[in-house]
Amino acid sequence: MQPTALSGLPAGVGEALEAEGVADLYPPQEAAVEAGVLDGESLVAAVPTASGKTLIAELAMLSAIERGGKALYIVPLRALASEKKAEFERWEDHGVTVGVSTGNYDSDGEWLATRDVIVATSEKVDSLIRNGAPWIDDLTCVVSDEVHLVDDASRGPTLEVTLAKLRQVNPGLQTVALSATVGNADVIAEWLDAELVESEWRPIDLRVGVHFGNAINFDDGSQREVPVDRGEEQTARLVADALDTEEEGQGGSSLVFVNSRRNAESSARKLADVTGPRLTVDERDRLRELAAEIRGVSDTDTSEDLADAVEDGSAFHHAGLAAEHRSLIEGAFRDRLIKCVSATPTLAAGVNTPARRVVVRDWRRYDGEFGGMKPLDVLEVHQMCGRAGRPGLDPYGEAVLLASDADTMDELFDRYVWADAEPVRSKLAAEPALRTHVLATVASGFASTRGGLLEFLENTLYATQTDDAGRLAAVTDSVLEYLAANGFLERDREGGTESLSATGIGHTVSRLYLDPMSAATMIDGLRDVCAVDDAAVEGAAAGAYERSAAADAADDGEDPGFGTYSRVGGDDGGETDADDADVDAAGDPASDITPLGLYHLVSRTPDMYELYLKSGDRETYTEICYEREAEFLGDVPSEYEDVRFEDWLAALKTARLLEDWADEVDEDRIAERYGVGPGDIRGKVDTAEWLLRAAETLAADVDGVDGDAVLAVRRARKRVEYGVxxxxxxxxxxxxxGRKRARRLYEAGVETRADLREADKGVVLGALRGRERTAERILEHAGREDPSMDGIDADRSASAAATAGSGDGDDEGQASLGDFR
DNA sequence: CGTCCATATCTGTAGACAGCATGTC
DNA sequence: CTACAGATATGGACG
Structure with a gap:
């Protein structure tokens, strides 16, 4: 079937596809057309990665737009949102407009309403529904990429509920779900009332094999001899073999999957010995430039190690890397400059990075809950293998699992090569997931009674899958109780029906996109300190108070999730002695609220990913816990009796990291001290910023809009945000x-915004290292009348003072963490 | 007495969404 | 109830 023969697409699209080289549709695409994607039919396409799924989605969206509709493309990762946007923008020549909306990037709120195609993460879509984005009603086509992720325990339920909501808002909605090949695509299709297109077909052949001894044994019965000399690494030999196989004049790049960050880094170091000697002079030059760029992203050891490996054409890839690191590596790997990437599973599910050969080195991964090394899911291994085969470059892709003995080889064949992926199973009936979604469902008006709520939940995959309807109802009831007890929902029993409505604070929590338990934790901590400091404000916050007070009374049981409210005497621990001389301790109630207290509060929230306690950390943080006991908001669990103490310490470690960041500690120090990478630091800071912003809103509810708590939270948030x-x-x-310029200006004697307006220009210019343009811009932004730097000489002493004060080397030109984004 | 290698012991373990309002060196 | 690779410490043989 030729693209020009398709009907229902905007004018010129068929020809454009042909010009791109799409002579004939791939079989799954053809099947999708036959199933009616161009006519608004819903469809589940369960096909391998890189077999043209995106085009199926495009056909659906473009034909929907041609009929005057509007399409939404849901992605699982922010990085994929920009990738898809760039891809779809090629249709702008045909009058199709594209917009993106993710947490850190919005192509302008209102403007989205005018876009034909909107790309967003599932959480963002959920949030947009909660906040009543008007254009949601106009959607006629929704595409859900990687739907098999509904199986994911933490994020799957969001996708599931979001799709259910979209379909309820708009019963005629065309739903196109793109999935990896999974065990039960038919169930997904049944859930979405969609046609099913299932296929194993790939445009580039994939050969999967297991290497053991001196050869790879492929699934098709063929063998490839790859002898491993004594003492030589299996992986290294396979990577070398791929590089030395010159087909189409190009040595093939490899992707090596390992099971930990540390393994990724050490693997990359070792493989640098393989890739290094095979580089051309030109490649070496370009890699040196890339390495310099990598070093510029951050000055941590991680960054340095990465740059070292990259100079030899090898790299590692994991979540400890900063986002810039990752995209630099991905780009250079796609451009075939980097010959080999050793990666944790980040890369298997992330942006498109095909390789000639994929080596799955580790097939087991540590899992604390499991209590040891757990075999990877079949789906996960299939996704890794699916990265083999670069379109247009390779005649076929090779995926190789490693075995050290014959038994393991047999097991790998049985477990992964011959096996079908697991069925997808909804994780919706877990309490944390329902807690969030039940509140949001009620708050945004999708249900107003218990019965209506259960009816809504009938539209989820969970309901389609389970034969035990009672379980969902039971969990829902316990969640309703929790939400009511914490004052987020009101329940009224009248006759046989139980009506539900969100309280003011419930609406707020839903819109802030907080886990209700996070909100409860924060409210609890903030109320604790406000109640002690400022009884007068109580009247203003009565709305929020009363509910919870009533809830307290209703709840006698010690549910750990509820938090305990009364802390006797908040200031019994002596003076809180923060490092900040600027804070007026005496007589200022907000001085009871220290940044550390607030950082700990948000860090012990379920919305903050926990930092690991390493050996020795327990003692360190137990000590700090006692030293700074007075700063914590809420009750400190007992070291000996309370199982929550461990979590409390983990949160304290996170809080300390944030405190260090807000104390201008260099990122390499932080990385070393907490055993994290630059990506982790940035992630923590980002999450804290978000949660503190939410806490600010909650504090206004508890303490009144101008309360001391609000101001304290705002200050703590800004300090994390700026890192100062x-x-x-x-x-x-x-x-x-930013962080660095502010510090240099301050050391030069320019201490405030007002100083910037008055200060000697020479001093300012000196502190900014003689950058005239920068200095002018800054003075202008500070509101100075005459920012011109014409004829001003930089004050040498200002420059010297600034350099000495900032503590890092001169002229390094290194960006700090605060520079990301 | 220092060096090198083999062996025992210890240690630590994947990932990344949201709000809000615009910009670092 | 469950692992395992890498880093580090330990110890012995050797020149």
Missing amino acids: REQLLDLAGVRDV
Whole structure:
């Protein structure tokens, strides 16, 4: 079937596809057309990666737009959102407009309503529904990429509920779900009332095999001799073999999957010995430039190690890397400059990075819950293998699992090569998931009674899959109880029906996109300190208070999730002695609220990913816990009796990291001290920023909009956001002034925004290392009348003072963490 | 007495969404 | 109830 023969697409699209080289549709695409994607039929396409799934989605969306509709493309990762956007933008020539909306990037709120195609993450779509984005009603086509992720325990339920909501809002909605080949695609199709297109077909052949001894044994019965000399690494030999196999004049790149960050790094180091000697002079030059760029992203050891490996054409890839690191590596690997990437599973599910050969080195991964090394899911291994075969470059892709003995080889064949992927199973009936979604469902008006709620939940995959309807109802009831007890929902029993409505705070929590338990934790902590400090404000916050007070009374049981409210005497631990001399301790109630207290509060919330306690950390943080006991908001669990103490310490470690960041500690110090990578630091800071912003809103509810708590939270948030001490807050708020410039200006004697307007220009210029343009911009943003730097000489002493004060080397030109995004 | 290698012991373990309002060196 | 690779410490043989 030729693209020009398709009907229902915008004018010129068929020809454009042909020009792109699409002479004939792939069999699964053809099947999708026959199933009616172009006519608005819903469809589940369960096909391998890189077999043209995206085109199926495009056909659906473009034909929907041609009929005057609007399409939404749901992605699982932010990085994929930009990738898809770029891909879809080629239709702008045909009058199709594209917009993106993710947590950190919005192509302008209102403007989205005018876009034909919107790309967003599932969480963002959920949030947009909760906040009543008007264009949701206009959607006629929704595409869900990687739907098999509904199986994911933490994020799957969001996708599931979001699809159910979209379909309820708009019963005629065309739903196109793209899935990996899974065990039960038919069930997904049944759930979505969709046609099913299932296929194993791939445009590039994939040969899967197991290497053992001196050869790879492929699934088709063929063998490839790859002898491993004594003492030589199996992986290294396979990577070398792929590189030395010159087909189409190109040595093939490899992707090596391992099971930990550390393994990824050490593997990359070792494989550098394989890739290094095979580089051309030109490649070496370009890699040196790339390495310099990598070093510029961050000055941590991680960054340095990565750059070292990259100079030899090898790289590692895991979540400890900063986002820039990752995209630099992905790009250079796609451009065939980097010959080999050793990666954790980040890369298996992330952006498109095909390789000539995929080596699955580790097939087991540590799992704390499991209590040891757990074999990877079949689906996961299939996804890794699916990365083999670069379109247009390779005649076929090779995926190789490694076995060290014959028994393992047999097991790998049985377990992965011959096996079908597991069936997808909904994880919706877990309490944390329902807690969030039940509140949101009620708050945004999808249900107003218990019966209506259960009816709505009938539209989820969970309901389609389970034969035990009672379980969902039971979990729902316990969640309703929790939400009511914490004052997020009101329940009224009248006759046989139980009506549900969200309270003011319930609506707020839903819109803030907080886990209700996070909100409860934060409210609890904030109320604790406000109640002690400021009884007068109580009246203003009565709305939020009463509910919870009533809830307290209703709840006698010690449910750990509820938190305990009464802490006797918040200031019994002596003076809280924060590092900030600027805070007026005496007589200022907000001084009871220290940044550490707030960082700990948000860190012990379920929305913050836990930092690991390593050996020795227990003692370290137990000590800190006692030293700074007075700063914590809420009750400190007992070291000996309370199982929550461990979590409390883990949160304390996170809080300390944030405190260090807000104390201008260099990122390499932080990385070393907490055993994390630059990506982790940035992630923590980002999450804290988000949660503190939410806490600010909650504090306004508890303490009144101008309460001390609100101000304290805002200050703590800004300090994390800018990564500066209290004294630099004013300066760092000026546009173009960040962590480093603020510190240099301050050391040169320019301490406030007002100083910037008055200060000697020579001093300012000196502190900014003689950058005239930058200095002018900053003065302008600070509101100076005459920002011109014409004829000003940089003050040498200002420059010297600034350099000495900032503590890092001169002229390194290194970006700090605060520079990301 | 220092070096090198073989063996025992210890240690630590994948991932990444959201709000809000615009910009670092 | 469950593992295992890499880093580090330990110890012995050797020149």
